[in-house]
Amino acid sequence: MEWETVIGLEIHAQLATRSKIFSGAPTAFGAAPNTQACEIDLALPGVLPVLNAEAVRMAVTFGAAIGAAVARRSVFARKNYFYPDLPKGYQISQYEQPIVGRGQVEIALDGGGTKTVGVTRAHLEEDAGKSLHEDFHGMTGIDLNRAGTPLLEIVSEPDMRSPAEAVAYARKIHQLVRYLGICDGNMQEGSFRCDANVSVRRRGSDRLGTRTELKNINSFRFLERAIQYEVERQVDLIENGGAVVQETRLYDPARDETRSMRSKEEANDYRYFPDPDLLPVVLDEDDIAAIVATMPELPDAKRERFERAYQLSAYDAGLLTATRETADYFEAVAQGCGDAKLAANWVMGDLAAALNRDGREIADSPVDAMGLTGLLQRLRDGTLSGKLAKDVFAAMWAGEGSADAIIEARGLRQVSDVGAIEAIVDQVIAANPDQAGQLRAGKDKVMGFLVGQVMKASQGKANPAQVNEILRRKLLDS
Amino acid sequence: MSLPLHERSLGQLAAGLRAREFSSRELATHYLGRIARLDPGLNSLVTTCAEDALAAADAADARLARGDGGPLTGLPLIHKDIFCTQGVRTSCGSRMLDTFVAPYDATVVARLKAAGTVMLGKANMDEFAMGSSNETSWYGPVRNPWDPDRVPGGSSGGSAAAVAARLAPVATGTDTGGSIRQPAALCGLTGIKPTYGRVSRWGMIAFASSLDQGGPLARSAQDAALVLQAVAGYDPHDSTSVDAPVPEYAATLDDGIAGLRVGLPKEYFGEGLDPKVRHSVETAIAELRRLGAQTVEISLANTALAVPTYYVVAPAECSSNLARYDGVRYGHRCADPKDLSDLYERSRAEGFGAEVKRRILIGTYVLSAGYYDAYYLKAQQLRQLISEDFRRAFAEVDVIAGPTSPTTAFRLGEKAGDPVTMYLSDIYTIAANLAGLPAMSLPAEPVGGLPVGLQLMGNYFAEARLLNVAHRLQEATDWHRRVPPGCE
Structure with a gap:
């Protein structure tokens, strides 16, 4: 030009x-x-x-x-x-x-x-x-x-x-x-x-x-x-x-x-x-020194620390430090749930989307850092599946209470009991003989379909990793 | 005691109140009677507050009856109309503020009110304190009680005339370039301008902020000390007030002055000084020597620069300080303004008098782009030089003595047409304001029936020393006891 x-x-x-x-x-x-x-x-x-x-x-x-x-x-x-x-x-x-x-x-x-x-x-x-x-x-x-x-x-x-x-x-x-x-x-x-x-x-x-x-x-x-x-x-x-x-x-x-x-x-x-x-x-x-001593950590320093301490990409660290409120929120959740990557994904994903949808600032988010921490703890300890966690988050956003309260009230605890899952898997195999046959024949693509059926039958409560493992054991290893 | 009430000192009046010889109400009534009788010939007050004064006197009587109150409780006084007084008009001698009633008290007013004083009224003054003769007031000139054809000095001319005529035992004034000391000199009073920062400027309508200081005009150093004691001291409302302890002024009034080193600046005794005034001032200085003081000639080499420096600094600050009088929120507003410029121009043209306009114009000029360095900055440098003169002098002497004013009171109208001649009447007083030093005027021997002022200047915060020297001189002489004819 x-x-x-x-x-x-x-x-x-x-x-x-x-x-x-x-x-x-x-x-x-x-x-x-x-x-x-x-x-x-x-x-x-x-x-x-x-x-x-x-x-x-x-x-x-x-x-x-x-x-x-x-x-x-x-x-x-x-x-x-x-x-x-x-x-x-x-x-x-x-x-x-x-x-x-x-x-x-x-x-x-x-x-x-x-x-x-x-x-x-x-x-x-x-x-x-x-x-x-x-x-x-x-x-x-x-x-x-x-x-x-x-x-x-x-x-x-x-x-x-x-x-x-x-x-x-x-x-x-x-x-x-x-x-x-x-x-x-x-x-x-x-x-x-x-x-x-x-x-x-x-x-x-x-x-x-x-x-x-x-x-x-x-x-x-x-x-x-x-x-x-x-x-x-x-x-x-x-x-x-x-x-x-x-x-x-x-x-x-x-x-x-x-x-x-x-x-x-x-x-x-x-x-x-x-x-x-x-x-x-x-x-x-x-x-001047006394005043400087009262200063909070500044965005550039915080971004660099986030990259280092939480193994975040420069881009993610930039997003998470855009405002002090976001950074404080993220950091509280990351430390509270013990999984920075998970915390980052939720803060930049579901939380950001919900805030954006409702035109809210993070400071007046219906789900505060402590609330999200509670949800992510249930995700990490296997109480909730990823799918269920999203539902619980939506309920928390709507003001229905803490993650634990919602899990309790709705009976959403993820089923990790092997016997119970095996029973559902058996039902699904019986109801879908064609697909079961295809998997046995080595068509891995139908695995997703079968897992989905099991999840559906368990109303989402089955632990997906276990479902996968049990299906494989029953159809492939036998 | 046979002394009439209006001839008694503040200490004597306070003792009379405590002894139930008379009440504060009786005292106020006595003075209000004198005001009604004598002030029409003087025009020293712009507002008389008879009703409020009696109510305040009754409150003071109640306090005294409870055994409460301090050394000033129940004593009447007059405030210069530059001090804001809640609920009572504060005009500053200007048409601009003819209808202005402040919603708050100046710190000086509040402190004296808390001390239990009774305000009799508000004193006339040069408009916005700009003048040396009290002829620039919107409310007309004040006459000198010693000779009604002469000026009382200014700008605290109303305060001075009122106290000289015994319309109040004491009054407040303000001093930007001599506005307490020169009228004190011309009316035969004792007035002190404290160190800059000693007395709060909150509520004292600004003329030139870096020079203005409030202080008392009284009939003796002893009375002045009592009032200064009540008003001096740090005020968080005024960033330029100084947070330093205030000494007990009364405690050192009687100290001996043997060995006191008194500097006599040769520049204060030269050309321009009326020989009769000079003789009177020298007589007073001789009396100081008789009391044990040693005199030494000193030089304040930049004395001649004080007036020109002042007439750059003071107008510069005033041009900005007076910008708030724009007809928008309070004060005079012209009739039917046709637009904003018209509102500003006519409100200010009608609201301000000639001297105020002259200084606003000078001040606007010296601050303008292209002139700032040549005038304003240069004046600040000269101000430093003048302060340096004093710093050197006070390394050698304890106080500086000389005339307050080059002449006795001049005739009404005599200098009104010639501003420069008028400005030169402040030639000995201005330097103390530029340097921020305390200075006072007290009566020397009158000349031809007119008072003469002896000026004493001290080092920073040396008010106690000045009051002490003045008091010792007054103990030994009776010049300060002279009463204007017809005011006995």
Whole structure:
């Protein structure tokens, strides 16, 4: 292709603190307008911000997770502009001295292999409120519930070269912040927002083209489509003799297009200066070490450990570590039932299928790790056949209780009593003389049919391995 | 005791309350009567809270009757209208906040309330504390009780005029570039600006956040010490307040000052200083020597840079601090805005006065892209140099003494048309704010019937030392006991 795409992302991750970054008001989503805004969030005269230490802790864990230098001293600055949902007339952010410096993450590429994407910086800042244009005729409502919600703005280097890479990077950051427990990652509610800086240049050129900034992207799918659209728009523009204008563009998912929002000429001079109400955030080695010590195992390390400890393929280990919840679930089942391969098959197979079918997250799966462990134990000790286990799983999913309770209630215990199975086998041989004759003549293909008949006659309770063995003994060895 | 109530010190009033000589209600009533009689000629208050004051006085009387309460219980005071007071309008001297009633108390207010004080009213002030004459208030100028044709100083001019006229035994003020000390000097009072971080700024409406400090204006160092004791100390609501123990100020007031090393900065006695003021200040310094202090000439070489530095730093911060007054959530909103820009522009154009607008414009300019380095950053560097001057000085001396203001109170309107001349009246007070040091003003010998202020500056958290020196001087002199004509 003649054109090369250059993409950088700015991700705003809403930090999962209970209270706001500079006030004690709660951060919960969805409350009635202005019920979660205290005097500080409303910017009443005389109020002062006090930094939420938990937000700092969360930012430090992110820095450590991307191998970045955590600043020993970072400074909050005021970004000054007027907007009705910005109550103070300035946003408290970090400008020249962010808390997290340069780091990087590795992303898996579609065609195999990995790529390192640089993270320029990550800084703490407060969110603004919301303007509500729909609810009031001829007027605008202001909801300041979100004002002061802590954000970590994560700025990447322009290292991505395709929409797919951009999505892989965004997913990677998403996975990290969720592993760290610092962001719920909910894109619909705006807890995880991606802005994409997109430009194109002729392949081989070392100069960056003029970029546009895409906003209002609230899913990974839209991120991919917005960039795709924008790249085509820019290439068309240039190929038709036009020039890209540096501007902010809004993605409209309904029309699958980007539209100009404001151009750089109208951009504000934000008059940044250090906020005199807040002291610099000073962290020493011990502070940082203490925070790092509280960090959970990160996805890459977990994936490698799973491969080693549980003898999983890289692909399976990747799937099982996609989220911390899945990994924890798998690990609990693997250790509980003592068979990692079996646990992996069930978590990625029946469980994943059921979750997918019902649109549920693993965290609210009707069958929890302990429940699945109980089921797999019965499978391993021969109480259940594979077929029966699936039935029991379905019953557990429907809320009928634990595996043992269902086995008991339905009388599903697998029959491993040789005498009982022999009796059924004899019946089946008597009822199917032709097939029995064919097997005796060495036609192995009918074995499956006969086993199936025995299983059917035992209502699935017969141990299939034993059925096989008894059939062979009776028809071949005699 | 034959001394009228309004001539008694806070300690004497507290003793009278405990001895049941009079009640807090009687005391409040006495002062409210003086306010009704004298304030119309001064305009020192923007709000009088007679009803609330009497209710608070009754509560204080009940506490005292139970044998409860502390050294300030039942004592009346006035708060500068920059401190938020729950349920009582807090205007900050501005049309912008003419109707603003805070839903919370400033920490200074809350601590004094908890101590059992009785708020008589809220004092007039320069708009958003921007001014040195109290002429920028939306509620009109305050007159100096010593001469009603003269200004009381600013921005805590209402607080100063009220205490000088004996409308309250003490008042709170704030000091960003001299706004406690200069009006104290011009009205014959004792006022102290504490170390930056000593007194919480929570609820104190911000002018320039890195410079603002609250403190008392009183008739003596002893009274000032009592009030400072009640308001000083760490406040988790203010990240810049300092978490360090507060010494018992009263305990060291009587300490001797023999051997005290007093630095006299030569830059504070040069050109621009009214010779009569100079003479008065030197007389006060001679008195310190008589009490055993040693004086030594020192240099604060960057003194001349203080005013220009201040007029970059303070406007820069104010331009941002005052952005919240946008007509959206509270405060003045213009009639029938036609769109958002119109709402902002007219609300702010109508709500702010000329001096506030001037400083917002200067501040916006010095923070703008392309000018930030030349102005704001340069000013921060100069601020460091000024702090360094003091650091060197305090390696050699215990306190620094000099004039508070280059002149006595000037006439109303005299400097109002010339901002730079007005700004220069703060030439001796601004440096302490830039360095964050504690400083106070106390009366020297009056000149031509007008008060003169002696300024004392100390090292960080040396308030106890300043109050001690001031108290010893006041024990030996009677300048602070002079009463404005008609206020006896």
